[in-house]
Amino acid sequence: MRVAVYSNHTDDSNRVTKRINQLLEQTDIIIDDVSPDVVLSVGGDGTLLSAFHHYRNQLSHVRFVGIHTGHLGFYTDWRDFEVDQLVDSLKQDNGQRVSYPLMDVDIKYTDGSQEHFVALNESTIKKIENTMVCDIYIKGQLFERFRGDGLCISTPTGSTGYNKSIGGAVIDPSLVGLQLSEIASINNRVFRTLGSPIIVGKDQYLDLELRTEDRLIVSCDQFQAHGLDEQRAIASVRYQISMNEIYFARYRHTNFWERVDEAFIGGSK
Incomplete structure (x- = not known):
């Protein structure tokens, strides 16, 4: 599998990106920014939108994963302190995905x-x-x-x-x-x-x-x-x-309405 890391280059995002690259180097996963299978977006929703437009000509085979390093992101399922678990999920990837129009x-x-x-x-x-x-x-x-x-x-x-x-x-x-x-x-x-x-x-x-x-x-x-x-x-x-659709690699899926609840209400549970 080929993975690209797309970052907004803040200090926190650079730290997370460095950690991801270190972990990926210990696996069989190839880091490929040109023709990836999975794009890891490190930042927030703005970064993921930028990543989407950067790879818009490869949407048929690219899946996205969002890692947020600041405020809670609507499209980001992973926190910056969960990078190790994310790389473990990448190693067990079987192509699972969720699509949005x-x-x-x-x-x-x-x-x-x-x-x-x-x-x-x-x-x-x-x-x-x-x-x-x-x-x-x-x-x-x-x-x-x-x-x-x-x-x-x-x-x-x-x-x-x-x-x-x-x-x-x-x-x-x-x-x-x-x-x-x-x-x-x-x-x-x-x-x-x-x-x-x-x-x-x-x-x-x-x-x-x-x-x-x-x-x-x-x-x-x-x-x-x-x-x-x-x-x-x-x-x-x-x-x-x-x-076309956008595909997200869903190693764990956050329900849309859970996202709405967390982003705008603050968690009703």
């Missing part, structure tokens, strides 16, 4: 060019200044004309991130679909939107048709920003559940 993000520009991205958590679209205006289509049918600061489209696991902070619902990942939440929408006697988050199934897709040629920012997992080029405005963005 991903989201395809397809951007079309006014000059005819296109870009494709994949998001694990969410994508946001915002206007740099003033009000963003766009038509929202659900599977080709016009739903509403939105006016406001922006929109957030999230996956089920991503529903616990930025989506939750703007009033979106937390969705069980077994319910595969997309959630669209409004960011400071304008609702008065002239302009109206639903004003509530909407959830569409995995066979649906969302098209955002932009009504202005002002500069907009589209982010994917808060790591990528697009549409800042004044010469190439965003014309539309399509969101849909991806054919």
Whole structure:
């Protein structure tokens, strides 16, 4: 088996990474940062998201393991003091995994060019200044004309991130679909939107048709920003559940709702 160690390079993460490398050198496991079977993410959720995007072209055969060295991470099953147990689990690996859905993000520009991205958590679209205006289509049918600061489209696991902070619902990942939440929408006697988050199934897709040629920012997992080029405005963005999935090596599985409980409530037991 080939293993890569992806770290955020803080002092604590460097210490854990050093320990992992020492332990792996005593096994038959090969350290391979180029084409690994398992990626060990050392840091927090931000580090794991970065690792996901780094290996996004190898998702069909890569599994991820999160080790957190700071605040409790939503995607991280292992603590920094459990490295020895983790390496023991790697030595007994039999390919066990758990999958979560991903989201395809397809951007079309006014000059005819296109870009494709994949998001694990969410994508946001915002206007740099003033009000963003766009038509929202659900599977080709016009739903509403939105006016406001922006929109957030999230996956089920991503529903616990930025989506939750703007009033979106937390969705069980077994319910595969997309959630669209409004960011400071304008609702008065002239302009109206639903004003509530909407959830569409995995066979649906969302098209955002932009009504202005002002500069907009589209982010994917808060790591990528697009549409800042004044010469190439965003014309539309399509969101849909991806054919790809992310796989986590589950040597021990933490239930999704246990994660929600620990991350936001503090443990109800």
